[in-house]
Amino acid sequence: MNSVSTFLETQRRTGSGPRTETAADVSHCLDAAVGRLRALQHDEGWWKGDLATNVTMDAEDLMLRHFLGIATADGDEQTARWIRSQQAADGSWSTFAGGPGDVSTTVEAWVALRMAGDDPAAEHLQRAAAFVRANGGLEGCRVFTHMWLSLFGLWSWHDCPDLPPELIFLPSWAPLNIYDWGCWARQTIVPLTIVSALRPVRPVSFDAADLRTGAPRPPKDRLPSWSGLFQRLDVLLHGYTSLPVKPLRNLAMRRAVEWIVARQEADGGWGGIQPPWVYSLIALHLMGYSLDHPVMRAGLAGLDGFTVHEETEDGPIRWLEACQSPVWDTGLAVAALLDAGVAPDDPDVLRATDWLLDEQITADGDWQVRRPDLPSAGWAFEFANDVYPDTDDTAEIVLALRRVDHPEPKRLGAALDRSVAWLTGMQSRDGGWGAFDADNTRTWAEKLPFCDFGAVIDPPSADVTAHVVEMLAAEGRAEEEPCRRGVQWLLDAQEQDGSWFGRWGANHVYGTGAAVPALVAAGMPTDDPVVRRAVRWLEDHQNDDGGWGEDLRSYRDPTWIGRGDSTPSQTAWALLALLAADEDSDAVARGLRHLVETQREDGGWDEDRYTGTGFPGDFYISYRLYRLVFPIWALGRYLERFRGRDERRPA
Template identity: 35%
Template sequence: MLNQTSPISNVSYLFIGTTRSSSKLNCAIDRAKEHLLSLQSNEGYWVFELEADCTIPAEYILMMHYMDEINESLQTKIANYIRTQQNSDGSYSLYQGGSGDISCTIKAYYAMKIAGDPIQSVPMTSARDWILSQGGAARANVLTRIMLAMFEQIPWRGVPFIPVEVMLLPKWFPFHLEKISYWARTVLVPLTILCTFKAKARNPKKIGIAELFVTAPDKEKNYFSHVTTPLGKGFLVLERMGRFMEPLIPGFVRKRATRKALNWFIERLNGLDGLGAIFTAMVNAYEAMDYLGIPVDNEQRQIARASIDRLLVIKDDMAYCQPCVSPIWDTGLASLTLQEIDRHQKDPHTQKALKSALHWLATKQLKDEPGDWRNQRPNLPGGGWAFQFGNSYYPDVDDTAVVAYAMIQADNKNFADNIERAGAWIAGMQSSNGGYGAFDADNTHFYLNHIPFADHGALLDPPTADVSARCIMLLGKLLKQHPEYQTVIDRCIEYLRNQQEMDGCWFGRWGTNYIYGTWSVLVGFESAGVPKNDPGIRKAVAWLKSRQRVDGGWGEGNYSYNNTKCRGQFYTSTVFHTSLAVLALLASGEARCPEVKAGVNYLLNNQQADGFWKDPSFNAPGFPKVFYLKYHGYDKFFPLWALGRYRNENRLSLPNH
């Protein structure tokens, strides 16, 4: 898993700024640019596939059987996809090349069995043997065990006590919805209804997975063996006390809490984009609506169902379900890429595409809409963008910084109000430690990661280096017009200095991993005016150079989230990480260093005939250690961005083509 590094002076194929190599660079940029432009929608946006592990496709099949709404043709295609993802040892991983994950494997096995795969087949036998070797289905994570309880495969005592009455808790109570992240909120609220009333799957074929348990589910006593910390064990005692006292809850209190939970997620159903615009929350809401007796012909219920299907990627013989979609993010990054390319020479085609993209983005800005972020910042005017087509309650500062930065670079007075609002919103969303979380300010109640429900360790949205850096990237551009942002920037820079690792890199919460985090910070520092000779920058540059591989590229695997000794390392180079490293070095004044030239050469040598590049690796965590993503756009626009900036920084003399 460790990368094979070597002094870059040993690389014999360095890119040199000759006429011939300049022509090669120009051709590579032109081919990639034209392909990227061809993928823009008529409305002006770009959106690329966003792929996760087999958990989401398996859950889609299980949802069809939970509801007895089975589309046999679609089920066959999803099953075909799941089969292609199985590891040689029978397991299913959270990302390509990763080790097996028991919860993902259980869901994939159950989905394949319920879809009709014979359990005696080699793939099913190997998956079952692997699950049993890991301790059986009782070792699954909390969300998987809740699914198993709803399918009547384990008793309800095998899942945490999640009473709907949590909706009535006061804000001063140790647990409150406002103290957890947006994604946890939207998943949890409808789930409290399903768990409180012990909802049962219709499961028309009555298929179970008893064969996956080492100990019979009703006799299993170690469903919570994952709770090991003293604080966690304390919460577990309180949870069991609450379960014991549940019969004492008055009926009118339960009705009131249920009504409040229903109203909460109905208000946030978000039309065809769905609750929170994320798959798990959308499914929970749909199933909760069904349990509560909302009629099949009810418009809101029908929209809730349709929103789930909008996440499907259906091809000739396979299909899978995305966890969400990323049009704002993809369009923002594609716009920044094309702006970099257009700096060299204005192109009417590119200009037209950028105008269309930015005007589409302008229509998506959230201003006076209600949003959960207002719980912490009630007096702050809105001005953010969401990640998805629509997610009005949940804009995030990361997308907002990228989109507003692109609008600044467009130098179009029509975007002045959009930019002003975005800057003021981001400045006001700063957390007390100087950093930025993605969706909320000061979402830092870390003790909640010890409650039994939070075995994924991702209940919160605390400040992170990558998001914080993007915020000062934007605010730095607005400093001349808004000198009052200087204090905000200074506090954020201090936060980022405190987050720098001893070896010089930064952690990447939303992209894999330390190379992504380091790129984010170095670009943010550049915009904020941090001098290139700053010791923190020089240390980061040295770290990046030390991680370059012998082929001139860079790579990093998701295993670095489990083992920090592997940060900045992988068994192969990737165009994604190579692009990030080149962009980071260019932002740090290293345009003419041999490491950048070798990185550019790697990108040129790995371009495909269609003008794009192809990385098989998953390139971002949804939640580190438990859920990963592959942004299918990253290996398309990031290499183009890096090549474009390299050309601009080196002022290459380009021949006519």
């Protein structure tokens, strides 16, 4: 009997722990989870969990509707009810559940509630205003917040960084051209150049004096420094914007409009995410697009598809998803079912496979600016985002679908072969993979005064690189140069403590949970020092309850790295790494026990903490399906490794 089974059997015999279980309980837990996952599949074959973020999405949606003149009293109240429900005891709103208050988020929530008709003397708004003043005031907010307030006369456009539309003319080789930005950032920047140039103001009936501290503007950074240089360049750009004659300005704005319209997706949105969507609607409206123009109608209608309506004890609420993840969720769900022992020709697996095959992208996209001769064959994150397939989705889908026993094997094989070629071609020069673009590594944009919020470039990351390396290894290409270079990139990226940084998931637990399975799949021995350091890091950061968790504050405060309340998704990530490292230890047994003990009666798990990352340090996501699919992966791989599939029959 291996030590994991011995540990579990000891628990059964001695009655130690809050409840007892044997390895059979792990199997029962997995069967219940698989049943829950099956029940959540859409008739068309896909899965999608709601994506919760923070109330800036809802505040900006409300402000957008007021700016466009389409707000309704009922819609305002439903949004306001949701925003109020998310306020913390100290009066603030945070960027993630359980996190510290954020000044900019709180300011936007306060303004939205005022627009919805809340009394500024109301206790909840008084607490919010006091929090803002005590933490730097309106003066200390991020640029995005200042721009939103400038739209309504609550802040001065003169005090916002200038974004010249003439950027659209810069060739792709020039510094600060729009393709130097990550895809999410360029889609936001292009419409904002129009908004910044036109500087519209549609005044509201209140001011923001309650939020101000009267603090002076901070001094410019010293020269010589890139940030100091760009701050002084911004002064010149403001002067240029104030000139009565700007020969290229109108042409640049028309070119920007053409660029925006050409990238509207089938669902009416832009990039499948909220920021470029709302800014594109504002920019097009300012450029003369009426609300009944087909582009505007489609854009506004599409936002309704991102809106979640719920009934609460206090009345109906509405909140906005920042993005949607059906392709990602479906790829993960298929892999989870297969790891759980579900037959590769199972009807649910085949329905999902057929849906995914129909979602493969063959259209051109912005990534071809860096890879013009590479045929398109990736998958995107969303229902409709053909311009921006990503390497992460594509790698995970190839890993899952290659294991499917499809009735049309040639069709499936050809689609996956094309995707492998696309992924290989998207490798950056340094050997790693970014999510949406290759070689998107220039850091000029990060120094601009505008860029005080979120990641704006898309360099290779450990989690994405690991997923592609694992896929290439599964394809039998571990000895080929792209995979070897990817492995070397991962080796170079390992932290001194043995972990890896997680770009798209929280945080070092996610990065380590991706890197170890990839390296082992690529041929690294499990007793290699690289793997052993990672194992020690995971074991050292296991919580007393047997789970793992890492608070999102770890992106800004290193003392939080590897620390946080246990969550089912992060516990599963750690287990996936330990199982790949062939660990047969008490740490694995305790992690399994944690998942068994915290499972709900319906087969799922609760996860109040956010474990997804949009912009490290600034913007986070709660993927509602993570808490189910990743535990299924971990439980299934444990049973496969330590018991054998022939000893169990999955649900």
